[in-house]
Structures are given as C-alpha cells and as structure tokens.
Amino acid sequence: MGSIGPEPIPLGGEITAQTQRKPRFLCLHGFRTSGAIMEKQVIGKWPRHVTSRLDLFFADAPFPAEGTSDVEGIFPPPYYEWFQFSKDFMDYRNFDECLAYIEDLIIKHGPFDGLMGFSQGAILSAALPGLQARGLALTKVPKIKWVVIISGAEFRKPEVAEKAYATKIECPSLHFLGKDDFLRIHGEKLLKSFVDPLVIQHPKGHTVPRLVDENSLETMDAFLSMMESDIAKTLHDSAEEKSPIVECVVSV
Known part of the structure; x- marks a missing residue:
C-alpha cells in the first residue's frame, strides 16, 4: 500500500490555495493486480500538475489472486483480487467480506473524500455510493463525496444491482471510457446511473490512459477545481464556526 500525500496545512491564518488540503482518494486497483501497480499506472501516466492536486492512497485487495494475472510479465507480483466472480459475472464469492475490508481500510487509513477505481476496483467504486446511501455498506465511515x-x-447480479443503482447516484463522478475497451458498452450504461457524470474519452483499451489531449485535461481540471472549491468552502465554513464571537458591551 502506498500514499501520495499533501504538504502539511499550516495552523492558523487564511485558507488559501496554498494551505487548503487536497482531495483524498482511496484507490482500488484492477482484478489480479495490486495497489503498487495502480500507483505506477496513475502516477506514471498522469501529468504531475494533475497528480500533485490529489492525495491518493493505493491499497491492496484482500485476497491473493486465485489465477493468472493479465499483467504478468508487465508488472511484478504479488497480485490480488477484491472478490471472485463467475464467467457471466452473475455470481460473486467473498463479496460481503470485500465490502467489510474496504470499510476497514477507510477506518484505518482515512478519512477519504472519494474512491478512485480501475476495472474491478472501478465497479466497486461506482456501486459503493449507492449501497452506502441505502445503509447497506460503509455505514461506519463518512459519506463518499466523489468517485473516479x-x-x-x-454489477450484473440483480440482488446487488437493484440496491446499488436503485436511484441515480448523486455524488459527482468522473468516468474514463476507452474506445477499444471491452467494457466500454458497460461503462456507457453505468453513466446512466449517475447524475451529471463527467466523461473523459480516450483512444485506448482496458487501461489507465495517459492524459495528454486538451479535452481530457480540461475535463480533469474542471473536476479537480470543483473538488477544490468544495473543500475550500467547507474549510472556510468550519473556520467561521470556530471563530470566537466577540461581544461589545457599551457602558452608558
């Protein structure tokens, strides 16, 4: 597990772009990879002016890979998986244990503002806000604010899907859709479960894409700026609440 964290926030003084904290994300890697691999995929591909505005914690899934990893020969082991599933993705094993594990990660390493996921980690990240809103997951931790x-x-299993996507998910979201991704159709369907999702299209397949074209960078900047503004407002409101109220007594 690894964390790309922010500089300490100075005590006291005005909340500015230099002193406010960064959006903090728990990052959930893909099937049969690892937190270290996702860290290389994200930090190694996204420009510094993007990653420097985020506080990212890359965690390993709870279960060692039960089979061959698609990244063997590209990234070294160990490899992990969040839960196991059937070929038609209709039956899951260790799913409840996975949800409990993620909640424990948040308790131990949080708080986190949001979730960032790739592949299997993305499927979880997209479903958890809806499950949390219905009191079916992450009941011991703060509300998820944002997802990437x-x-x-x-999820295709009706027992999970009916709960996770019962109503449109309101937390702001940023979705990456690859032109040649075998999950593209499913990713497009997922967009309908969110309120006003932001989308970055890229020409690659099932991968964490590089952020190089102007449109992608503009969309990412808009998402980052939205989160930063929200955090700044929260910090400002909190500071005002803590400010002492000075009463002026006028003697006549």
Missing part, C-alpha cells in the same frame, strides 16, 4: 471511475461497469 476508470474502465468501470455495473
């Missing part, structure tokens, strides 16, 4: 979904999809 890279090569995501919906």
